[in-house]
Structure formats: structure tokens, C-alpha cells
Amino acid sequence: MKRLFFGILFFTFLVATSQTSNQMNNYGIFENQTNVGDPINKGTIDYNNETQEYTITGSGINVWGANDQFQYLYKSIQGDFILRARVKFIGDGVDPHRKIGWMIRNNLSSNSPEVHASIHGDGLTSLQYRKTNGGETEQIVESEDKMPDVVQLERRGNDYYMSTAKFGDPLITTKLEGVNLRNEVFVGLYVCSHNENVIEKAVFSNVRIIKPNASDFQPYRDYIGSYMETMNVETGLRKTLFYSAHSIQAPNWVNNDKELVYNSNGFLYRYHFENGEVQQINSGFAINNNNDHIFSFDESILGISHHNQDDEGTSSIYIMDPKGDSIPRKITHDGVGASYLHGISPDNKTMIYTANRNEKYDIYGIDIETRKEFQLTDTKDLDDGSEYSPDGKYIYFNSNRTGNMQLWRMKANGKKQEQLTFDEDFKDWFPHVSPDGKWIVFISFPPTIAFGDHPFYEHCTLRLMPTDLSSKPKIIAYIYGGQGTINVPSWSKDSKHISFVTNTNL
Incomplete structure (x- = not known):
């Protein structure tokens, strides 16, 4: 009885300690932040401990082609996972192609292989990817959902599922198959202004990084x-x-x-x-x-x-x-x-x-x-x-x-x-x-x-x-x-x- 009680307290302590360390840097559940591609104007991260919301500013020319520029708040993770958040642009913006969303990358270089679920300033919702280091962003998979404020990106092996919705509606899912990223990747939230002279702002709430159960999970025997x-x-x-x-x-x-x-x-x-x-x-x-x-x-x-x-x-x-x-x-x-x-x-x-x-x-x-x-x-x-x-x-x-x-x-x-x-x-x-x-x-x-x-x-x-x-x-x-x-x-x-x-x- 005592072992179970102290076990729960111990795990609660571990998470509280980890959160305290990250919150000192305003990173919440994330590990760190960087301005990928070294944009002229640097972005910022503000984590609200009370509401558990993230306010992120970012600049950058684009997330496209062979090189990216954007503000990135990230965490390292392995295997399959589910990323979910409620997202919102702040202000009318300058360029209709400004982007916010979830980003998965092999590394933190500007030309890394990656997959990202993006909401554009004009409402376009897309699942984009780069297969090789320094390669072109080859294709856009567009969702029928326009200007959603709930974005989910899930990895299952080499397949990726973007699910989006206007809050309160069922999720609409788009599938991308066969993108072979590393088992160990960086995942995180990003903001790109699509204009190197402009800084855009977005708020992310209800942010979750989820590791699902194993494929051979046995109900009432295996627990996560x-x-x-x-x-x-x-x-x-x-x-x-x-x-x-x-x-x-x-x-x-x-x-x-x-x-x-x-x-x-x-x-x-x-x-x-x-x-x-x-x-x-x-x-x-x-x-x-x-x-x-x-x-x-x-x-x-x-x-x-x-x-x-x-x-x-x-x-x-x-x-x-x-x-x-x-x-x-x-x-x-x-x-x-x-x-x-x-x-x-x-x-x-x-x-x-x-x-x-x-x-x-x-x-x-x-x-x-x-x-x-x-x-x-x-x-x-x-x-x-x-x-x-x-x-x-x-x-x-x-x-x-x-x-x-x-x-x-x-x-x-x-x-x-x-x-x-x-x-x-x-x-x-x-x-x-x-x-x-x-x-x-x-x-x-x-x-x-x-x-x-x-x-x-x-x-x-x-x-x-x-x-x-x-x-x-x-x-x-x-x-x-x-x-x-x-x-x-x-x-x-x-x-x-x-x-x-x-x-x-x-």
C-alpha cells in the first residue's frame, strides 16, 4: 500500500520538477527553442504557467523549397506520437501565406527532412514534407478544412495523419504515406511570417504531446x-x-x-x-x-x-x-x-x-x-x-x-x-x-x-x-x-x- 502511494507521489514529483525547469525558460512541456534558418528578425516564446498557453512570435522567409526560416519551440521524441493543439493567429497579418502549426524534423538545420501541418493566414490547411536533407518540399496535401483552430499531427511508422477542425466540430483527417524520418525526431510548434521583415504572433493552447499505447497492447493487462x-x-x-x-x-x-x-x-x-x-x-x-x-x-x-x-x-x-x-x-x-x-x-x-x-x-x-x-x-x-x-x-x-x-x-x-x-x-x-x-x-x-x-x-x-x-x-x-x-x-x-x-x- 505504501509503495503504491509513494510511487504516485514520486512520478508526480518528477513531472513537477521537469515542468519547473522548463517553465524557468518559458518552455512549458518543450525542451528548447530556436530560430531555424537564422532569420533576420528573431522570434520569442512566452509560456503562461497559469493558463498553460504559449504565445510565439516568429519571422522568416518561408517554410518551403530547400531551406526554411521560422521560429521553433521543440521537444525531442522517439517512435510514434500524437501532437495536438488549439491555434490562433494574433492580428490581421501582412502576408496571406504566413504559417503556424506543428513541425516534425530530423534536425535543426534549415534544410532538414521534415513533415509539418500548417494553417496559413488565408485559411489554407496543408500537410507538407521534405524527404531528404536539402531536398525540395515536394508536395502539398491540402485539407478540405479552411481556417481550422484545432490541429493534430500523428505519426504511425512512416505514415502521417493531419486532423483539423473548427473547435466544436469533428476532426477531418488527411493521410500522408511513406515519409521515412528518423525514429528520433524533433517535434514542436512553429511560426513563419513568410516575410523576413515582419514578425507574426500566434497563441497555442491545449497543447499535448502524446505517446500512444503499443501495437500489441493487451487491455486490462497493459497500461500506460x-x-x-x-x-x-x-x-x-x-x-x-x-x-x-x-x-x-x-x-x-x-x-x-x-x-x-x-x-x-x-x-x-x-x-x-x-x-x-x-x-x-x-x-x-x-x-x-x-x-x-x-x-x-x-x-x-x-x-x-x-x-x-x-x-x-x-x-x-x-x-x-x-x-x-x-x-x-x-x-x-x-x-x-x-x-x-x-x-x-x-x-x-x-x-x-x-x-x-x-x-x-x-x-x-x-x-x-x-x-x-x-x-x-x-x-x-x-x-x-x-x-x-x-x-x-x-x-x-x-x-x-x-x-x-x-x-x-x-x-x-x-x-x-x-x-x-x-x-x-x-x-x-x-x-x-x-x-x-x-x-x-x-x-x-x-x-x-x-x-x-x-x-x-x-x-x-x-x-x-x-x-x-x-x-x-x-x-x-x-x-x-x-x-x-x-x-x-x-x-x-x-x-x-x-x-x-x-x-x-x-
């Missing part, structure tokens, strides 16, 4: 590291709080927005915003908890799903003191099948959960005091992710009873079940209602995942829709994550922020 993040739902601005080499999952925002509680390797941990301290919560014998832990609305009860060794390791539901001052009390019964907790009623009398009964998974409820269980849904496929609305009138959940996994809701007694989303390009999971009752945030998986699955380590989105259904869902975050990202209620009390987990194999 995790970032704990928060986001302002209105602006879309995200912040990373810390990194852990462990798999951390399912954060709850608690204690008047002063703390997060999350799961890792069967234990529960408490993160303090004030000082960044992590403490393990004493859950007694319950040391095989999955990521289905829930606080009651008044936070007087902590519900957990612990794999009960007295019932062949089946997930069973317990309640405990949130401070860890009491022994967990079992609520579900042995021998009835697996139970995965998702909600507690506002009056603290009922728990709702996904249960394996009669060889299928439906949503059930149970009276906390009497332990009497009752069934709320009954379908041939999967119903999951149940959660009460703050007023207790509705239960929101996800179901694939009509094909794709979609969002649904019903009355608290299980009646009047209605479908809320009708997506063909997304599979929607885990609806979480804001404390003010106005919004639903949820995770959407790509349509390629298996029926009824919500796997680890996928390109996913977090989406937002109003509870009155007055508008369609919109994307508020493009993430690499999935299972464990946002399985539990993750809203702040003011209904302005959410917390969630993303993944990377640093």
Missing part, C-alpha cells in the same frame, strides 16, 4: 500513464494538474471544489488543489476497487465497487465514510452477479448501478437501508452509466438497444425511457449532469469500436448538450483516452469546470 486534467467548459481551456506513470481513472470533484478523488490500481486517492498533495483514502479491506466510485450529492456517502474475493472476485457495491474513518458496508448481495455502481439518489436512500442479472446487463436500484434490489431497465443489450439528475426526477444512462451506444433518460422509477442522442459517427457513454441541472457532459467513442465496448486508449471526444435538448451536442475536448477518462460524475460545484483523465506513455 495518465494526465489528470481540468477544463473550463465555456472556453474549452484545459489544464494538466499532474502526470502519473500509473493508470489513474475516474476523478470526482469534491469538498467545495478543493479536491479530486480518483482510482488507481484498486485504491482511491485524494488530490488537493491547494498544494498538489496526494493522499490515499483508507478503504479497509476494499483494495480491489474499480473506477465506479460515487459520492452522494451532499458528499456524506462514498459508494465503491470492490471486487469481492468472498464472491469469486465479483464486483460488489459498498458504502463508506468519504474520509476513510469507517469499514465499508456491503449493500449488494453475494451470488447475484456483478454490480457496477453509478449513482446515489439526492435523498441518500437509493443506489443505482449496472448489474449482470439473468445473463445480461441492465440498470438496477437498491434501497440502501433494506438492501432490497429492484430492476429499472430490461433490454436484450447493454444499459449502463446511470446517474440521477440533481433534482432526483430523472435517471440518465447510456444504452445500445437501438444499435449504436446512445444517451437515454427515464423517470426515477424507470418509466418513460427516451433516447437523447442519435449519432451515427459516435458511440456515446457516461452522461453526467451539471449540478445546476442544465448540461450533460459525456464521452463519445469512435464508431469503429466493438459493440458495447468502451476501451482504453482511443481517439475520443468529450461532448456537451443541454438537458432541455434545445441544441445538438458539441465537442468540447479532443482527447486520447477512453475507459477511466470520465466514468463518474466529474463536474465542479459551480457547473463551470469538469475533471477527466487522458493518457500518454511518457
